[in-house]
Amino acid sequence: MSTLHDVSPETQASTDADVQVPIEVVDCDIHVNPKTGTELAGYLPEPWVGRGFRELLYGGGMLGTSVIFAPPNDGRRLDAFSEAGPPGSDPAFTSRQLFDEAGVDVAIIVPLTEKSSANPEHEAAMAAATNNWIASTWLTQYNGHGRYKGTIRVSTDPELAVAEIEKWADHPHFVQVMLNPYAGGAFGLPHYRPVYEAAIEHDLAVCTHVTLQRPGPALLTTLGAPSYFLENHVQFALLYAAHLTSMLCEGVFERYPDLRFTFSEGGYSWVLPLLWRLDRHWRELREETPGLQRLPSEYVRDQVSFTRQPVEEPSHLRHLARVIEWLGPKTLEFSTDYPHWDGDYNTRHGFVGVPPEVRAQILAGNAIEKYRLSPTRSGRHWSTF
Amino acid sequence: MSPSVDFQGLSLAELARKTLADAAGDHPPTFPVIDASVHPRPRVDELREYLPKVWQGRRLPAGDRYYYPNPLGDSIRESFSDAGPPGSDPALASRLLFEEAGVDRAILTPLTLGLLPDGDLLAAICSATNEWLARTWLGEHNPHGRFSGTIRVTPTRPEAAVAEIEKWAGDPRFVQIGVPLQSLQLYGTSPFFPIWEAAARHNLPVLIHADAETGVELAPTPAGYLRHFLGFAAYNPINFVNHLTSFMVGGVLDRLPDLRLVFGDGGYDLCVPLMWRVDKDYRPMRPDVPWMKRLPSEYIGQHVRFIAHSMEGPDDAVLDEWLEMGGAKSTLMFGTNYPSWDFFHPSAAFAHVEPEGRERILATNAIELYGLSAREEN
Numbered sequence: 001m002s003t004l005h006d007v008s009p010e011t012q013a014s015t016d017a018d019v020q021v022p023i024e025v026v027d028c029d030i031h032v033n034p035k036t037g038t039e040l041a042g043y044l045p046e047p048w049v050g051r052g053f054r055e056l057l058y059g060g061g062m063l064g065t066s067v068i069f070a071p072p073n074d075g076r077r078l079d080a081f082s083e084a085g086p087p088g089s090d091p092a093f094t095s096r097q098l099f100d101e102a103g104v105d106v107a108i109i110v111p112l113t114e115k116s117s118a119n120p121e122h123e124a125a126m127a128a129a130t131n132n133w134i135a136s137t138w139l140t141q142y143n144g145h146g147r148y149k150g151t152i153r154v155s156t157d158p159e160l161a162v163a164e165i166e167k168w169a170d171h172p173h174f175v176q177v178m179l180n181p182y183a184g185g186a187f188g189l190p191h192y193r194p195v196y197e198a199a200i201e202h203d204l205a206v207c208t209h210v211t212l213q214r215p216g217p218a219l220l221t222t223l224g225a226p227s228y229f230l231e232n233h234v235q236f237a238l239l240y241a242a243h244l245t246s247m248l249c250e251g252v253f254e255r256y257p258d259l260r261f262t263f264s265e266g267g268y269s270w271v272l273p274l275l276w277r278l279d280r281h282w283r284e285l286r287e288e289t290p291g292l293q294r295l296p297s298e299y300v301r302d303q304v305s306f307t308r309q310p311v312e313e314p315s316h317l318r319h320l321a322r323v324i325e326w327l328g329p330k331t332l333e334f335s336t337d338y339p340h341w342d343g344d345y346n347t348r349h350g351f352v353g354v355p356p357e358v359r360a361q362i363l364a365g366n367a368i369e370k371y372r373l374s375p376t377r378s379g380r381h382w383s384t385f
Numbered sequence: 386m387s388p389s390v391d392f393q394g395l396s397l398a399e400l401a402r403k404t405l406a407d408a409a410g411d412h413p414p415t416f417p418v419i420d421a422s423v424h425p426r427p428r429v430d431e432l433r434e435y436l437p438k439v440w441q442g443r444r445l446p447a448g449d450r451y452y453y454p455n456p457l458g459d460s461i462r463e464s465f466s467d468a469g470p471p472g473s474d475p476a477l478a479s480r481l482l483f484e485e486a487g488v489d490r491a492i493l494t495p496l497t498l499g500l501l502p503d504g505d506l507l508a509a510i511c512s513a514t515n516e517w518l519a520r521t522w523l524g525e526h527n528p529h530g531r532f533s534g535t536i537r538v539t540p541t542r543p544e545a546a547v548a549e550i551e552k553w554a555g556d557p558r559f560v561q562i563g564v565p566l567q568s569l570q571l572y573g574t575s576p577f578f579p580i581w582e583a584a585a586r587h588n589l590p591v592l593i594h595a596d597a598e599t600g601v602e603l604a605p606t607p608a609g610y611l612r613h614f615l616g617f618a619a620y621n622p623i624n625f626v627n628h629l630t631s632f633m634v635g636g637v638l639d640r641l642p643d644l645r646l647v648f649g650d651g652g653y654d655l656c657v658p659l660m661w662r663v664d665k666d667y668r669p670m671r672p673d674v675p676w677m678k679r680l681p682s683e684y685i686g687q688h689v690r691f692i693a694h695s696m697e698g699p700d701d702a703v704l705d706e707w708l709e710m711g712g713a714k715s716t717l718m719f720g721t722n723y724p725s726w727d728f729f730h731p732s733a734a735f736a737h738v739e740p741e742g743r744e745r746i747l748a749t750n751a752i753e754l755y756g757l758s759a760r761e762e763n
Binding site for chain 2: 186234282285
């Protein structure tokens with residue numbers, strides 16, 4: 001892997017301002033951070049500031065406190081720290097690592113800067129702070145090149161979520177809404193319908209993303225508490241399997257054929273046996289689920305995707321290609337999880353036996369379609385904007 | 386208890402829409418089939434007779450699933466009889482399994498009314514169930530010797546569980562220990578270790594199987610309750626993953642090389658991708674679990690068996706390939722799940738898998754695991 005010093009922005013900058021280059025790699029899952037907790041807290045809306053909640057919600061350090069399991073390196077890539085701040089906080093440094101080194105054309109920011117909170121109004125306030133912050137920094141000030149796209153964080157309270165979506169819907173760089181997978185119940189429950197409707201109305205995709213394990217409904221399994229992060233990390237798949245099962249059985253995809261839903265960072269291959277199970281049960285039991293008119297797997301093939309990192313690594317590399325073939329080419333999207341400890345940056349890795357056109361779809365085509373991205377971008381180097 | 390409670394003139398048997406014939410396929414095996422999953426059930430009045438006096442007046446739940454009504458009924462229609470609820474009639478079960486379905490031998494696992502919060506009562510129910518099974522299905526109804534049994538214990542009372550294992554371990558009719566899938570604490574954690582140690586000491590595999598619901602379990606998914614039986618039935622078995630990873634990271638499999646785990650509700654289908662994932666995670670996270678000496682997937686072959694379930698896995702076109710990918714031909718056993726609605730008929734099971742693999746799954750793997758000796762024809 002090249003070091004930062006191997007790549008000089010000057011040598012890559014195009015002299016022709018109008019040249020467009022095709023988008024070949026869309027990174028569907030990166031995480032950016034404020035340089036300090038105070039920076040983010042400055043975006044908290046009233047009435048919470050006046051009531052002293054800036055300190056309560058952001059005080060005592062910020063993110064990562066009260067986490068009982070520590071992923072390796074505290075969850076971060078050691079070479080992503082810069083003089084300017086913690087990983088993912090320095091736009092020039094991040095752009096160099098993502099755009100220059102990893103060859104990413106467009107990166108979808110999923111900010112994990114909002115803590116879980118028992119009070120959905122606090123959650124809404126912190127979501128608003130995150131959205132305000134990201135809109136004015138990463139999506140505007142740092143984004144003259146337009147290669148960063150954003151995710152609208154929302155409260156688990158559907159009314160508050162819809163209000164937040166409405167607030168940002170016309171922003172040119174917000175492309176999706178993120179639901180918190182831990183609180184609020186399984187995603188098929190009817191109280192989510194207004195959220196899906198708002199997203200569809202504004203042509204936004206919807207995703208969910210696991211976050212660090214803080215107090216609140218995050219860690220307990222169906223059979224007791226895990227003791228180690230290794231267990232918990234595997235259980236991401238079971239959490240997403242529950243949400244997907246709920247959405248299918250409740251008829252979410254039948255009701256909303258325009259809904260595009262993404263499960264981020266929870267694995268991929270488990271979806272295949274889950275769908276085999278659901279298809280078999282549907283054939284026998286479909287009278288129970290009027291909202292499910294077709295085989296569950298058909299909805300998933302058309303409307304659901306999974307981000308790839310951490311990419312699965314079977315001992316026989318071609319096995320993953322078979323899973324992709326069975327699940328269908330629209331279901332997988334490239335992601336690096338920058339700047340986290342277990343990121344995947346290699347756009348060749350994990351594609352043994354995958355046809356070139358499917359690889360291109362996974363690297364970019366699926367995301368371009370889902371997020372309504374332009375298939376090209378300016379060829380000018382990001383640092384010249 | 387009445388076997389057929391009338392509802393608007395319909396008996397439960399008539400409400401049961403699945404039949405043995407529905408489940409049958411076109412490929413009856415040409416070798417003796419071992420059915421590793423049959424669920425006999427004492428009538429509640431029968432069970433009471435085996436309980437110590439102090440418990441005899443206690444309320445006992447019916448042990449039925451009612452939170453998710455199954456549109457097809459919980460049991461196959463043929464399993465209803467005047468003798469009691471489905472699974473309570475050994476003569477009927479023998480006829481259906483041995484004569485009609487072509488099973489040669491069956492491993493019996495009675496369920497024990499679920500995760501009763503009074504662990505002392507549950508331990509007493511387990512003891513009573515074992516005594517009942519030994520006298521009836523494994524005793525007077527077992528002249529053919531085709532039934533083997535499961536020692537039921539409750540992990541919520543480890544001392545009682547160990548005592549129960551010691552009591553029956555010398556009885557060759559019992560071939561494994563049985564515990565519920567449901568638990569408020571993961572099975573790889575330390576309170577349960579003496580149970581697994583006793584099982585390993587006696588070379589008895591531990592079957593983990595979903596039991597009845599009582600209302601004191603944790604929600605069946607980490608996202609809370611699903612609202613349809615369809616989703617619940619498809620999802621619930623995969624909760625085995627939590628126990629399996631707990632056994633691994635808790636070091637139980639390293640400490641007990643002879644321990645064998647049997648997941649009784651299926652799950653081999655998910656084992657493939659989950660082992661890809663946990664193998665990858667193991668490498669960087671090994672410092673957290675230094676007692677875990679091997680890649681997670683390497684424990685599977687030595688320690689873990691799955692009982693195949695009719696409602697899981699791919700269609701025939703790719704079944705053989707998926708079995709190969711997970712090494713499942715040596716870890717998978719067959720079970721009908723009698724008298725459950727999702728009865729897996731031997732003539733429909735793994736019919737298009739190459740013959741050697743099919744015989745391993747439908748017979749050999751169970752014969753080896755349980756040390757079943759050849760049966761004399763009578």
